[in-house]
Amino acid sequence: TAGEVDVSFSDSVTTVWGQDGAELLAAHVQTYGGVYMRWDVVRGAHRDARLEVQYQKSDLGSGLVALTMAFSSYGGAMPGGFDEAMAAPEDAYIFYKCDGAGCAFPDPHALSEA
Numbered sequence: 001t002a003g004e005v006d007v008s009f010s011d012s013v014t015t016v017w018g019q020d021g022a023e024l025l026a027a028h029v030q031t032y033g034g035v036y037m038r039w040d041v042v043r044g045a046h047r048d049a050r051l052e053v054q055y056q057k058s059d060l061g062s063g064l065v066a067l068t069m070a071f072s073s074y075g076g077a078m079p080g081g082f083d084e085a086m087a088a089p090e091d092a093y094i095f096y097k098c099d100g101a102g103c104a105f106p107d108p109h110a111l112s113e114a
Contacts, residue, residue: 005093039053064099
């Protein structure tokens with residue numbers, strides 16, 4: 001999906017919103033070894049599908065953290081790397097998170113309810 005999306009991780013469900021604030025999907029997420037994730041989609045057009053994700057977390061300083069994620073296609077195998085995930089039907093995203101003073105982003109869920 002091209003464009004900007006927002007993601008919110010909670011203890012039970014991870015939610016992804018599109019540029020218009022509409023919920024794209026919600027999933028139960030499991031992590032394996034700090035490099036791999038499995039997303040079991042529970043809401044959205046691809047409910048009951050699975051996504052395999054390779055990710056890398058980077059501290060950018062001043063409280064800003066980047067989370068680069070390479071997604072499989074729905075029901076597909078784990079991408080071999082970020083380059084592979086940048087070609088359809090797979091996808092790659094970079095999410096940013098504030099993790100300290102001097103950095104603040106609005107909660108995307110709060111924006112979608114406004």
